[in-house]
Amino acid sequence: MESRVALSEMEDAAAFPVAPRFEAYERDIERVLITEAEIKQKLRDLGDQITEDYAGKDLLLIAVLKGAFVVMADLSRHIRLPVETDFMAVASYGAATKTSGVVRILKDLDHDLEARDVLLVEDIVDSGLTLNYLLKNLRGRRPASLEVFALLKKTGIQRVHLDVRYVGFEIPPDFVVGYGLDFAEKFRNLPYIATLKPEAYTES
Ligand code: IMP
Ligand code: MG
Numbered sequence: 001m002e003s004r005v006a007l008s009e010m011e012d013a014a015a016f017p018v019a020p021r022f023e024a025y026e027r028d029i030e031r032v033l034i035t036e037a038e039i040k041q042k043l044r045d046l047g048d049q050i051t052e053d054y055a056g057k058d059l060l061l062i063a064v065l066k067g068a069f070v071v072m073a074d075l076s077r078h079i080r081l082p083v084e085t086d087f088m089a090v091a092s093y094g095a096a097t098k099t100s101g102v103v104r105i106l107k108d109l110d111h112d113l114e115a116r117d118v119l120l121v122e123d124i125v126d127s128g129l130t131l132n133y134l135l136k137n138l139r140g141r142r143p144a145s146l147e148v149f150a151l152l153k154k155t156g157i158q159r160v161h162l163d164v165r166y167v168g169f170e171i172p173p174d175f176v177v178g179y180g181l182d183f184a185e186k187f188r189n190l191p192y193i194a195t196l197k198p199e200a201y202t203e204s
Helices: 009-015 036-053 069-076 129-139 198-202
Strands: 029-034 059-065 084-092 103-107 117-125 145-154 166-171 193-196
Touching: 029 166, 036 069, 036 145, 036 166, 059 069, 059 129, 069 084, 069 117, 069 145, 084 129, 103 129, 117 129, 129 145, 193 198
Parallel strands: 059 084, 059 117, 117 145, 145 166
Antiparallel strands: 029 193, 084 103
16 A cells, blocks of 8 residues: 655645635734744754754753744754753743743753753743743753754843844844744744734733
């Protein structure tokens, strides 16, 4: 019997002739900021760069839950090295759309970081306060190296100096959703990055 595992690009396109739509979300979306294709291309390019930079090394990818679960899954498949993955869950105290800078670790790593080459994968760097806290914490575990990948970086509003080695896209300092990023836990599964209409924040 013929194997259906190796779907060619053409078969793939035939199976999905029209891009699937997210009608339930679309009425809340103001503007698509970054398309699915743009994200895919960027992750390919940065994946290539990471593959080169870490060739021969023992790379450990760490994603900060929940937001980074989508980018972690896609980015890791563009890194052609035998990577390991781990997850950390943190909660910042304060309102839904603002960060207070105080972070609580809800789920710690399974891996020991000592002498590991670690790449922390973030969905977005906004104030940078969460990341700053995490980096201090992780540095204390004596990794061989510690770098940051952020899919998005809001321009000009970081309240602390941060060295983000790999940045996907610099965006204006507006609240965005999609591709892992949520508003009230929704929109994480949207395959692109978008801004919401003002009404979306008030209606529920
Ligand atoms: P920061 O500490 O201000 O850099 O941001 C911490 C966290 O807030 C991020 O990891 C996101 O989970 C969340 N966040 C910041 N900006 C946005 C946004 O525009 N949309 C959705 N979540 C955001
Ligand atoms: Mg996050």
